[in-house]
Amino acid sequence: MGIAPGHEGLGRSAAVALLSPLLIFPKRVVLPLLDSRWSCQGVSALQHAQQPWRWKVAAHDRTQIYLAHRETYARFLTATDAEARCDWHRWRGDYAEKREAVAAIDAAYTTTQSAFNLIDLEGIGPSKEAEQLVACIRFMHEQDEEPEGIWETFKGYRAQFVEAAREHLGGH
Incomplete structure (x- = not known):
């Protein structure tokens, strides 16, 4: 399972660890930032680990x-x-x-x-x-x-x- 270029082979817990800091941002901000190089499995693992989503609004744009x-x-x-x-x-x-x-x-x-x-x-x-x-x-x-x-x-x-x-x- 690949998570990001250079991080091939990381498991579900690693995906959660890498993506968890992004939870302070709303999904509409974070998901477009995750380009096609990030696997859907990594985002899916994060979604399942953090159900329900607890995104906080934080605009740094x-x-x-x-x-x-x-x-x-x-x-x-x-x-x-x-x-x-x-x-x-x-x-x-x-x-x-x-x-x-x-x-x-x-x-x-x-x-x-x-x-x-x-x-x-x-x-x-x-x-x-x-x-x-x-x-x-x-x-x-x-x-x-x-x-x-x-x-x-x-x-x-x-x-x-x-x-x-x-x-x-x-x-x-």
């Missing part, structure tokens, strides 16, 4: 990590843009009452903070730049009138975040 980071960064940018627009509308007088402005800012704040928390918890990539962008927006909330140059400042922090995010994504 760099593509999935890249896409998750990209989605997190895009969601954060969308949230910060929306939160900053609340101040723009407030300064233009687009809200009929202060209560309406506060409600819009609170909702946007919650969305931004949720997206920021994912970046902050990880502590890698553009976390410092994300923190600066959030601080700029929170400063905007404290101002009753639009501070001169605030949009250039906001756009500068946003651009720094985008550059740092692109750099981090490029490392995937």
Whole structure:
């Protein structure tokens, strides 16, 4: 019974020993990795030895990590843009009452903070730049009138975040 090239003659217990560490991964991840050189007997031995399957979800696929980071960064940018627009509308007088402005800012704040928390918890990539962008927006909330140059400042922090995010994504 052949298990893998160079391991001909290994028995059922050897197949289980070789393949058991792979049990932490879902079958849909592991089985495609076992190319045609691995015998069906080896996989079959593992299946019978480990009934029922106790696969744990563990994604180590760099593509999935890249896409998750990209989605997190895009969601954060969308949230910060929306939160900053609340101040723009407030300064233009687009809200009929202060209560309406506060409600819009609170909702946007919650969305931004949720997206920021994912970046902050990880502590890698553009976390410092994300923190600066959030601080700029929170400063905007404290101002009753639009501070001169605030949009250039906001756009500068946003651009720094985008550059740092692109750099981090490029490392995937």
